[in-house]
Amino acid sequence: MLDDLRPPDQIRFLRRIRTALGHAPEVSREAKHLFAEGPTEEELLLLDRIRQREQAGRQALLERLFEAGKPINLRVTALPDGAYATAAIVRLVAEKEPEWGEAKRITAWRHPLIDRLNFPEALDRLQIPVHVAAPVPVDAGRSFDQAERERQRAEIIASFIGVTSADFCLADTATLVMRNRPGQPRSAALVPSIHIAVIHWDQILADMKELFALLRWDERYRPEGLSNYMSFISGPSKTADIEATMVNGAHGPREVHLFVLTE
């Protein structure tokens, strides 16, 4: 139908598929029935369950998260409020040694929950610089844009710890879910040797089913959808490619610490 607007490689390719399937090669086929107009019964139940989740439900999910984190070396700590998280971050920064260089540098997301922790101030006293990621100005011209991105990239590469939040955390598999946004670079949870994530416990969901029900049908999340790059992170990077021996820290972070605020 819209064939004339599409590139020739695609037109030829899809015609070949239609022929292979035994359909008329020229005609695009209707596919509405493959997709959903609205949530299923099961998804409505999931959405209700998420909305109605209270203290006891959250506590249960937190327990599941602890359990799921253990076998994959994700270190989960529940903390009563932000002040504890700040102290815990400062302690980690002081204890841990950089993997690649001498100097200790940190990168943190620009994110309401992270901003509130105010740890750059505490680290300033230890003379440890914190780079807070910032949105790249959109209309400041191409060369500025390039220079700014390179500056932030260099900061992240020089950091031995990256502090981020997450959009959700899936209790069953101890999975952090992050959607890409300006000021919240995904490389902050990838390039530094240690990744620290801080979330609030109402961000914990049971599993992928709950997550996808929210992303598909909840009006708060549906417009942003999966963003252009959604990451699932379940524990530190690992490999077993040498004689099937499990080693943490293949390319991504060697350690992942998750602080859950239960305030």
Place this chain on the structure above:
Amino acid sequence: MSDISTEKYKEEARRGIANPVLQKALAGLQDRFGRGTAEAYRRLPEGPDLRLRAHEIRETAIAHLDTLLEILADKIRANGGYVYFAETAQAAVDYCLAVARRNNVRLVVKGKSMVSEEIGLNPVLEAAGIEVVETDLGEYIIQLAGETPSHIIAPAIHKNRHDIADLFVRKLGIRRTTDPPELTQAARKALREKFLAADMGTSGVNMACAETGHITTVSNEGNIRMATTMPRVHVALMGMERIVARLDEYEIILRLLCRGAAAQTMGTYASYIGGPRRPGESDGPDEFHLVVIDNGRSRIMADPQFREMLCCVRCAACLNVCPVYGKIGGHSYGFAYSGPVGAVVTPLLTGINRAKDLCCGETLCGACKDACSMNIDLPRMLLALREKLAYGDADWQVEPASRAESLAYRGWSWLIRYRRLYELGLKFAAAGQKLLPQEKGMLRRLPPPVQGWTRSRDLHPLAEETFMQRWRRTRKR
């Protein structure tokens, strides 16, 4: 096209069986993953039958593949990505090379992708003066050694820590160590430099979702996340069948994929990629290209006997239970795909005659079907391939594999229609077998041209008395 050496199956298999390092590694791998995966399926809330549902999902997607691919392409383009549909391996490789040239790419970091092995991407980029670095640790090891992967998920399974230590001393100039964490650290350091310097990253696609317009990559190491985040350009290579319609369907496939591949409930990293970096974001590639590859798949699709093979997600669970793969190892299969999946897909992609030993080498024991995360009936398709090899097939341009064998069966079918002649033949054979070497009442060796039958097993001799003789004798009483 990449190197295909399916003709050397028997030779390579013999070599694999004689290699003690490989035997030990394969036994360990199958012991762990084979059992672990079965256990992981049992622990699913829906039980192992979830694989049946997954099979339905995949079949529906394949039946509507044209529409789903169109929707995916439209969404990725709307998000600022490029989509190219490559009919052949050559077209796919040419496109990648053109993207690399246009962006002045000097260094490419590769996330593990079997389809890139299938289309032979590395040699073409290298011939154009571009450095290509495999970044999955196993793939990196075999690239340094100048070899090919021998398992879909554990590519360097055939190498032990001593081999790897020697290799790293020679290629990376490190102090010799056989400690896996230290060896991993050495590779981590070398590859980090590559990731940060690379201009282009490539990856495969584990599964795409039409509804959201995303492709997904899954890894434990984080190399694919690096390759799709740090370089300026990301090119994703996708076998055309790797798509489902909806996110809830995708959820089922991902859970089964992780269990089939490594008995995990979830891989460490799963990335959902819908396009390049957006305005305001500081990281991610400037350009995102998706290359959708046919390379013989539409031909598989056109044959109802083999269409089911397109449901495969290349999790490699079948390798981890196959008694044949478990002995001969991945190199025997002579192409990107090894094990039971390779025994079906390689003949279909590279030529059934050419890869005939692959499908004839499997045992039809059915272990692969039980292990398959998508519940694909591999034994059925192995038989279908053998049928084509026995009788020939015009659609697939298959020549009957053995004139001598079909002649022998035709002779046999003629002989058994003539009672007297048949009994005469039996008498000759019964007399003749006395001349053959025997031990403990078994024939040890048959004469040419059927000596192969007794190369590794003994044969029962013909009974003193035939069934018919016995029948006549006992009825008289």
